[in-house]
Amino acid sequence: MHDSHTLHNSQSKNLLQNLRILLWDIDGTLMRSTVQGGYKKYFSRTLQKVFGSAGNLDDLVPSGMTDTQIMYEALKSEGLTPERIFERKEELLEVFKTEMATVLAENGEPYEKLAGADEILAATDENPNFVNALLTGNLSVAAQAKLQSIDLWKYFDGAPNAFGEVSHRRNDLATEAGKLFNEKYDFDFKPEQFIVIGDTPNDIACARHFGAKCVAVLTGKNQTREKLAECQPDALIEDLTDTEKLLEIFARL
Ligand SMILES: [Mg+2]
Known part of the structure; x- marks a missing residue:
């Protein structure tokens, strides 16, 4: 015999055990920038303001790197260490946010939603078997600005998102996401309940x-x-346009 409280608990435990947690990358997965290298302007200004130099930022190919990794790679030849970056995290976030907004207002870095992104996020958002969060190398301030501009932030606002200021190593971000989810739901999720969706190795x-x-x-x-x-x-999928097929894949994995 169950009282309603026990019933509720066993139901929610069952739901959590079967939950699929979708961890979304941003750039190249949900959206893209239509200006080649436009981000370099606000990265460069931020690095100059906070560290006095943008180093070899212009030579970097940053696909798949976290924002703090880009900063580190640009300035490591000038002696910058990850420790120094994270010591100044709060200042970096503030300057980055301001410089990004300034560059966007000056000459824009238009972002476009990739086809199907809105549809699959809406479908998973209303399905109790799934929960969406971000696993992105973007700094939180950048992720929010980009996704707000294409009206996708609503799916991630308040979610246990893992952002680029957690670590310069992308690998650390998934571990962080796991920790954040366990804390938020007070549950011990299995790693295989998480599905990372991204566009790079x-x-x-x-x-x-x-x-x-x-x-x-x-x-x-x-x-x-x-x-x-x-x-x-x-x-491995071509794009996000086939919502039904994607839901099937997410449920099967
Ligand atoms: Mg990407």
Whole structure:
């Protein structure tokens, strides 16, 4: 015999045990920038203001890097360490937010939603078997500004998102996401309940590092089917346009 409280608890435990947690990458997965290298302007201004130099930022190919990794790579030859970046995290976030807003207001860095992104987020958002969160190398301030501009922030506002200021190593972000979810739901989720959706080998490596599943999507810059297939994601899809098929994949993994 169950009293209503026990029944409620066993129901919710069952739901949590079967929950699929979708961890979304942003750039190349949910959206893309239509200006090549436009982000470099506000990165450069931020680095100059906070550290006095933008180093070799112009030479970097940052696909799949976290924002703090980009900063580190740009300035490591000038002696910058990850420790110094994270010591000044609060200042970095504030300056970055301001510089990004200034650059966007001056000449814009238009973002466009990738096809199907809105539909799959809406479908998973209203399905109790799924929960959406971000696993992104973007700083929180950048992620919010970008997603607000294309009206996708509503799916992630208040979610246990893992952002680029947590670590310069993308692999650490999945571990952080796991921790945040366990805390929020007061439940011990299994790593394989998490599904990372991303467009680069780094996303797949990050999922594997944590023990999560991974869906790779072929809408990123500088990526090929061969390169992503080599990393053996659990599923490799062209884009996000087939909502039904995606729901099936997420449920099956
Ligand atoms: Mg990406």
